[in-house]
Amino acid sequence: MALDLARHKTHGVRAKPRKGGSRKTRKEKLMPLFMDVHESLPEGATVQDVVGAHRADLRTQDQYGVKYLRYWVDDKNHKVFCLAEAPDADAAIAVHRDAHGLVADRIYEVVEGS
Numbered sequence: 001m002a003l004d005l006a007r008h009k010t011h012g013v014r015a016k017p018r019k020g021g022s023r024k025t026r027k028e029k030l031m032p033l034f035m036d037v038h039e040s041l042p043e044g045a046t047v048q049d050v051v052g053a054h055r056a057d058l059r060t061q062d063q064y065g066v067k068y069l070r071y072w073v074d075d076k077n078h079k080v081f082c083l084a085e086a087p088d089a090d091a092a093i094a095v096h097r098d099a100h101g102l103v104a105d106r107i108y109e110v111v112e113g114s
Contacts (some may be wrong), residue, residue: 012063020111031067031085033112035090036104038080047073056099057082064091097114 041050050073057068061111066086073080082104086092096103 032109034084034086034089034107035110036082036107039105041078047075053100053102057095060099061095064094066091066095
């Protein structure tokens with residue numbers, strides 16, 4: 001579910017406007033920010049495997065207007081968290097699916113704090 005209030009500023013990323021329009025200037029497009037959660041890494045997966053999957057995301061993301069920003073690995077609990085700017089959750093999911101097939105179990109639209 002997308003919340004129109006949850007936006008993240010990004011420069012140079014083109015995305016389809018959301019229903020109801022979106023705030024933007026000529027140089028700046030407000031993009032939603034998503035955190036996805038992979039609840040369980042595949043058996044035997046390592047941190048280096050996650051590094052490789054993230055690199056694959058970076059090679060694929062432009063096709064979907066997505067920008068994967070950061071990721072975190074909880075090696076002890078076999079979880080991964082990925083942060084991305086995307087036009088919508090479906091675009092963020094599509095990058096993972098096409099890049100390496102490891103689709104997140106959950107995805108949340110979030111607002112960045114300081």
